[in-house]
Amino acid sequence: MTPAANTDIEYAQRLRLIVNRTTELMPLRSVAAKAIQLAEDERSTAMDLANVLSSDQALTAKLLRLSNSAYYGYARRIGTVREAVILLGMRTVRSVAVASSIIGGFDVRPIQGFNRDLFWAHSVCVGLVAEAIARTTRVARPEDAFTAGVLHDVGKLAMMLVEPASFERTVRLVHQGWPWADAEREAFGVRHQDVGSRLAQRWKFPEALVSAIRHHHPERISPSIDSMDDIVTAANLACNRHGLACGFDWTQHPEHWPTQALPPMADQAIDRVSGGMTTLEDRARAFLRNVSSRPPAWYRPDFVEEDVDGDVQSA
Numbered sequence: 001m002t003p004a005a006n007t008d009i010e011y012a013q014r015l016r017l018i019v020n021r022t023t024e025l026m027p028l029r030s031v032a033a034k035a036i037q038l039a040e041d042e043r044s045t046a047m048d049l050a051n052v053l054s055s056d057q058a059l060t061a062k063l064l065r066l067s068n069s070a071y072y073g074y075a076r077r078i079g080t081v082r083e084a085v086i087l088l089g090m091r092t093v094r095s096v097a098v099a100s101s102i103i104g105g106f107d108v109r110p111i112q113g114f115n116r117d118l119f120w121a122h123s124v125c126v127g128l129v130a131e132a133i134a135r136t137t138r139v140a141r142p143e144d145a146f147t148a149g150v151l152h153d154v155g156k157l158a159m160m161l162v163e164p165a166s167f168e169r170t171v172r173l174v175h176q177g178w179p180w181a182d183a184e185r186e187a188f189g190v191r192h193q194d195v196g197s198r199l200a201q202r203w204k205f206p207e208a209l210v211s212a213i214r215h216h217h218p219e220r221i222s223p224s225i226d227s228m229d230d231i232v233t234a235a236n237l238a239c240n241r242h243g244l245a246c247g248f249d250w251t252q253h254p255e256h257w258p259t260q261a262l263p264p265m266a267d268q269a270i271d272r273v274s275g276g277m278t279t280l281e282d283r284a285r286a287f288l289r290n291v292s293s294r295p296p297a298w299y300r301p302d303f304v305e306e307d308v309d310g311d312v313q314s315a
Contacts, residue, residue, distance in 0.1 A: 155196030
């Protein structure tokens with residue numbers, strides 16, 4: 001059993017251990033790291049980013065598949081990474097590249113009671129809600145909010161990768177009724193948001209993204225949307241309020257849904273999307289189907305879609 005970190009020094013040591021082991025076992029793909037740097041550099045061009053992404057054949061295939069899917073809905077076919085960068089924008093393509101690299105990079109073994117596919121379903125839903133909130137409030141770039149939302153819980157994956165037995169204990173405690181934060185602290189001695197933000201720093205992510213990962217579980221939710229932190233916090237709460245929990249399907253278990261009110265601007269942003277949360281869920285599924293190697297599990301038992309041959313399937 002992992003002892004709890006009782007002092008600031010012990011806490012820092014636990015964080016360092018988990019982050020160091022994560023970067024050893026799952027280093028960020030160099031192409032994703034370069035894409036982050038180029039998208040932040042005002043001197044870089046679409047060709048610079050396209051050249052970097054084109055060096056990774058698997059990532060190129062995912063990017064083009066997503067670009068030509070109903071997710072974006074372009075009438076013309078996008079045939080090259082350069083066309084995708086020009087049409088979708090550098091920051092959008094960067095967001096896809098980073099999300100795809102991390103989704104594909106974490107090779108974690110299954111943990112009973114915790115569904116990895118539902119982890120990514122939650123994460124991408126949070127990213128899309130964050131994108132919608134950013135578009136309405138104009139507090140942050142929508143593409144950056146999407147990236148921050150997708151990666152807000154990356155610390156949980158790191159902890160699962162490095163100490164699967166402690167993660168299994170966390171999940172068992174959650175199923176026994178413990179709040180995730182308490183179970184995590186009991187089993188690991190550290191919080192996933194601190195692990196995730198340290199990883200983001202190690203990967204040289206922009207500071208606004210690092211901060212959003214670190215602060216997406218504040219003691220008190222702000223009634224206004226004034227920062228990227230507020231955007232991701234509200235987006236995470238919005239998904240959890242619908243039962244779209246991280247790694248768990250609580251859609252049929254209202255007792256697990258948080259009851260805090262969303263900031264009014266977050267509610268307005270979701271309402272401005274035709275179909276609201278249902279549409280955002282469907283878009284998240286479409287994103288995952290194109291950037292993941294396997295169709296994701298989903299929450300709504302009544303969800304129906306067409307498979308690749310045009311037959312209607314129940315998800």
